[in-house]
Amino acid sequence: MSSTAPEPTSVVLALSGVSKRFGTVQALRDVSVECRAGEIHAVVGENGSGKSTLLGVASGYLTPDEGVVEIGGHRLHTGNAAEALRFGLGMAYQTYAQVLDLSVAENLYLGAPSSERPGFHRMDAWATEWLHGFGLDVNVSARMGSLPLGERQLVEVAKALLSKPKVLLLDEPTTALGPGEVERLHRLVLDRAAAGVGVVYVSHRLPEVLEIAGRVTVLRDGVSQGTHGAAGMSEEDLVSLMIGRPLQLAFPSRNGGLSDDVLLTVGGFRGRRFGPVDLTLRRGEILGVAGAEGNGQVELLRCLAGVERGTGSVVCDGTKVNLRSPTGALRAGIVLLSGDRAREALFPVLGVRSNSTIQVLKRLSRAGVLRRGKERDLVGGMVKRLKVRTPSIEQPVRFLSGGNQQKVALTRPFLRDVRVILAEEPTQGVDVRSRFDIYEALREKADQGVSMIVKSSDPLELAGLCDRVVVVSRGRIIDEIPASELSERRIIEAIVRSGGRVAADREQPVPAPAEDAVDG
Amino acid sequence: MVETTATATPLPARRIPGWLPLTLMTILMLGIGAYAAAQSSDFLSSYNLSTLLGSSGALPLALVAMGQTHALMVRGFDVSVGALMTLTVVVGSFILTGSETWYELAFGSLALVAIGLFVGLVNAGLIRKVGLPSIIATLAALSVMQGISLQLRNVPGGEISADVMDALNTSIGFMPVAFIGVVVLAVVGDLWLYGTTSGLTARAVGLDESSSRRLGAPAERIHWRAFVLCSLMATIAGFFLAAQVGIGDARVGGGYALTSIAAAVLGGASLLGGKGSFIGAVVGALFLSLIINILPLPNILPGFLLEWSGALGYISIGVLTLLALILYQGPELWVRVRTAWRDIRPSRPSEGENLA
Numbered sequence: 001m002s003s004t005a006p007e008p009t010s011v012v013l014a015l016s017g018v019s020k021r022f023g024t025v026q027a028l029r030d031v032s033v034e035c036r037a038g039e040i041h042a043v044v045g046e047n048g049s050g051k052s053t054l055l056g057v058a059s060g061y062l063t064p065d066e067g068v069v070e071i072g073g074h075r076l077h078t079g080n081a082a083e084a085l086r087f088g089l090g091m092a093y094q095t096y097a098q099v100l101d102l103s104v105a106e107n108l109y110l111g112a113p114s115s116e117r118p119g120f121h122r123m124d125a126w127a128t129e130w131l132h133g134f135g136l137d138v139n140v141s142a143r144m145g146s147l148p149l150g151e152r153q154l155v156e157v158a159k160a161l162l163s164k165p166k167v168l169l170l171d172e173p174t175t176a177l178g179p180g181e182v183e184r185l186h187r188l189v190l191d192r193a194a195a196g197v198g199v200v201y202v203s204h205r206l207p208e209v210l211e212i213a214g215r216v217t218v219l220r221d222g223v224s225q226g227t228h229g230a231a232g233m234s235e236e237d238l239v240s241l242m243i244g245r246p247l248q249l250a251f252p253s254r255n256g257g258l259s260d261d262v263l264l265t266v267g268g269f270r271g272r273r274f275g276p277v278d279l280t281l282r283r284g285e286i287l288g289v290a291g292a293e294g295n296g297q298v299e300l301l302r303c304l305a306g307v308e309r310g311t312g313s314v315v316c317d318g319t320k321v322n323l324r325s326p327t328g329a330l331r332a333g334i335v336l337l338s339g340d341r342a343r344e345a346l347f348p349v350l351g352v353r354s355n356s357t358i359q360v361l362k363r364l365s366r367a368g369v370l371r372r373g374k375e376r377d378l379v380g381g382m383v384k385r386l387k388v389r390t391p392s393i394e395q396p397v398r399f400l401s402g403g404n405q406q407k408v409a410l411t412r413p414f415l416r417d418v419r420v421i422l423a424e425e426p427t428q429g430v431d432v433r434s435r436f437d438i439y440e441a442l443r444e445k446a447d448q449g450v451s452m453i454v455k456s457s458d459p460l461e462l463a464g465l466c467d468r469v470v471v472v473s474r475g476r477i478i479d480e481i482p483a484s485e486l487s488e489r490r491i492i493e494a495i496v497r498s499g500g501r502v503a504a505d506r507e508q509p510v511p512a513p514a515e516d517a518v519d520g
Numbered sequence: 521m522v523e524t525t526a527t528a529t530p531l532p533a534r535r536i537p538g539w540l541p542l543t544l545m546t547i548l549m550l551g552i553g554a555y556a557a558a559q560s561s562d563f564l565s566s567y568n569l570s571t572l573l574g575s576s577g578a579l580p581l582a583l584v585a586m587g588q589t590h591a592l593m594v595r596g597f598d599v600s601v602g603a604l605m606t607l608t609v610v611v612g613s614f615i616l617t618g619s620e621t622w623y624e625l626a627f628g629s630l631a632l633v634a635i636g637l638f639v640g641l642v643n644a645g646l647i648r649k650v651g652l653p654s655i656i657a658t659l660a661a662l663s664v665m666q667g668i669s670l671q672l673r674n675v676p677g678g679e680i681s682a683d684v685m686d687a688l689n690t691s692i693g694f695m696p697v698a699f700i701g702v703v704v705l706a707v708v709g710d711l712w713l714y715g716t717t718s719g720l721t722a723r724a725v726g727l728d729e730s731s732s733r734r735l736g737a738p739a740e741r742i743h744w745r746a747f748v749l750c751s752l753m754a755t756i757a758g759f760f761l762a763a764q765v766g767i768g769d770a771r772v773g774g775g776y777a778l779t780s781i782a783a784a785v786l787g788g789a790s791l792l793g794g795k796g797s798f799i800g801a802v803v804g805a806l807f808l809s810l811i812i813n814i815l816p817l818p819n820i821l822p823g824f825l826l827e828w829s830g831a832l833g834y835i836s837i838g839v840l841t842l843l844a845l846i847l848y849q850g851p852e853l854w855v856r857v858r859t860a861w862r863d864i865r866p867s868r869p870s871e872g873e874n875l876a
Contacts (some may be wrong), residue, residue, distance in 0.1 A: 045615055082736035097734030101727045101794060102720075109717070110724055110735045120716060 100145030403434025587753025594794025608758025613678030613768025637756030
């Protein structure tokens with residue numbers, strides 16, 4: 001691609017100095033991106049690097065805190081999707097902007113600018129014709145929600161093109177597509193670009209990106225790492241730009257020899273968005289689960305905890321686990337540390353004491369009456385041991401920082417008999433100091449023979465904390481990284497390579513033995 | 521083929537066709553009407569029919585139910601409508617009396633409409649700006665307005681101008697002119713809701729606010745409009761309520777919060793937003809008024825139930841509302857039952873399940 005050609009091309013989308021903050025998270029910091037007419041401009045970055053926020057700002061759905069968005073030379077004034085549409089912007093959302101209870105035609109009609117709309121009662125014929133132009137033969141009077149995901153994704157792209165946009169934004173447009181459909185989408189996108197449309201293509205799948213894009217902008221932690229011509233880039237180059245953290249963390253050391261004693265065996269396990277999954281977990285092992293967001297990792301953990309329904313066999317310490325309800329999992333000693341602390345893990349208005357002893361009240365009571373003194377001693381000890389920073393053990397946990405909340409949630413597995421801890425994003429929204437305390441606490445527990453499965457979107461964390469990491473794509477384990485090979489880069493490479501055809505062609509889940517690294 | 525994505529798709533729910541509630545209720549009404557006519561000759565008398573359709577019967581309820589449909593359309597409730605109707609009657613008993621000249625009456629009516637507008641704006645502001653759930657915001661408005669009404673008319677008093685009452689109650693034969701107006705309004709409303717871009721946008725916002733915003737729908741404005749229209753319709757209903765009672769009474773409109781929701785729901789409105797129709801709301805209002813109308817007629821109820829006739833009206837409204845909700849949301853309920861059953865059953869990873 002000769003997008004680096006010196007002659008000036010007209011810029012169809014320009015973001016200059018854009019910053020956006022959500023609460024305490026700085027999602028974007030002073031990011032500038034330019035997309036020219038006729039080019040395919042990819043934006044890549046890890047999970048949470050700010051890609052989706054960038055698109056939200058560009059499409060007028062989010063209002064930036066600072067900075068300017070210009071579409072086709074017009075400055076976008078407010079967080080107003082309709083205005084962006086008028087200026088010539090088309091957007092295909094990763095999560096689809098579709099009203100499921102309206103028909104396909106009604107959705108297209110609403111998404112079209114008024115100049116492109118036919119008469120209200122000619123809607124169905126118009127929508128059929130438009131979709132037919134993309135080789136999509138869909139019953140347009142059917143409910144949008146009744147379409148399979150792959151078709152909905154293609155309809156979403158077709159909808160974005162309704163406004164005959166000067167610039168087209170695609171957010172992870174291939175997540176639900178099979179290889180053939182990806183090919184089809186790419187032909188369509190190349191065709192539009194040839195017609196002079198500027199395309200912004202956001203994806204975590206580097207093979208796809210390098211195949212189709214002219215230039216690539218890399219985001220890392222909300223900061224742009226520059227825009228580069230794709231021609232000279234390799235996947236390795238991109239990965240190098242994506243990783244690296246201003247602050248390196250200290251991790252507790254792994255204990256050398258893990259026993260070969262298997263604690264948890266998961267066989268042919270399936271659930272919503274994942275499966276079949278086979279796993280073995282050794283006693284005292286910390287297993288990491290990596291992957292691009294939304295590939296079934298969360299559901300896997302929740303099914304193992306009995307919070308959601310999964311099918312397949314789960315054997316813990318030689319006994320089959322009844323996973324019909326969380327109670328069965330708890331009885332087997334499997335506990336979930338939910339990533340949704342405020343709603344699922346903790347009772348925000350209750351104090352530290354009540355939150356940490358809620359599962360063991362029976363043990364602390366005599367004849368049904370709680371022994372306050374004993375409870376206080378126990379919690380006080382825990383607070384000291386896990387370094388929970390709180391003015392008192394009666395402090396409602398909603399007034400604690402994210403890190404201290406997580407530590408309170410962590411006191412529970414310390415107070416009861418557990419065999420397996422399933423931790424979902426254990427350090428999300430946690431400050432650096434507390435992170436280290438949490439890693440230490442988890443490792444301490446592991447050294448006592450408790451096994452863990454840690455789902456995290458932070459590869460650095462997985463590389464530092466875990467004994468072994470499995471990589472999940474489209475609900476299946478597609479790679480397994482033993483301790484000897486663990487690094488942030490190795491994990492990211494496995495995730496980004498999993499995109500597109502590589503993963504789709506692999507039918508078999510990776511067998512348990514750790515040493516056969518598949519992507520080697 | 522067995523992509524995991526297939527299992528993530530929610531089970532398709534068969535939709536209740538929009539005409540079903542209306543057809544059902546019309547048939548039921550005809551049946552009940554025929555039964556009432558056979559049992560009691562009073563039912564078909566022109567006096568009774570005009571009572572049924574006019575301001576003592578379906579008219580105010582139909583108006584406020586149409587207003588409530590606006591609120592339900594955006595997934596909200598407005599429980600303050602009854603209190604607003606009462607306030608309209610009470611304030612009207614001071615400024616729409618027989619001693620006023622015609623232009624004073626016109627000005628007074630505008631003042632009442634302005635009150636309705638103000639209440640609608642306050643409700644919408646509490647819901648959209650402060651972020652309160654609609655039921656809480658309008659409950660607070662209800663309480664405030666009820667208090668004002670009670671202070672203004674501690675005991676019933678004042679009188680509504682006979683000219684105003686006569687004008688509102690004008691009839692051709694047994695048919696009140698205003699009722700014809702209501703039917704026309706409902707037809708126009710449904711043509712708007714189901715036949716124009718603006719109506720489609722309103723339904724889209726009710727069904728899924730965030731997606732419709734991304735499609736460019738002005739969700740904020742549509743919510744404000746819905747609650748303002750709801751209050752304005754309640755004010756107009758208040759005029760007809762005034763024409764019915766003719767006196768400033770602070771206890772007169774309380775029941776309309778429930779019955780307006782009931783009528784709208786019977787007409788097919790969903791509590792989850794985005795569904796319903798204005799014609800349905802009017803038919804629902806007629807249906808409820810019919811039941812309340814016939815119960816006290818001779819020979820309808822067995823003797824020992826006669827003194828229950830008033831209470832039975834309310835009881836049947838509650839039961840009918842529940843029935844309507846269960847019936848119209850039947851397909852969704854059925855899917856939920858099926859999903860629950862699938863979860864309970866010791867399932868095998870069969871391929872067929874993915875296609876379900």
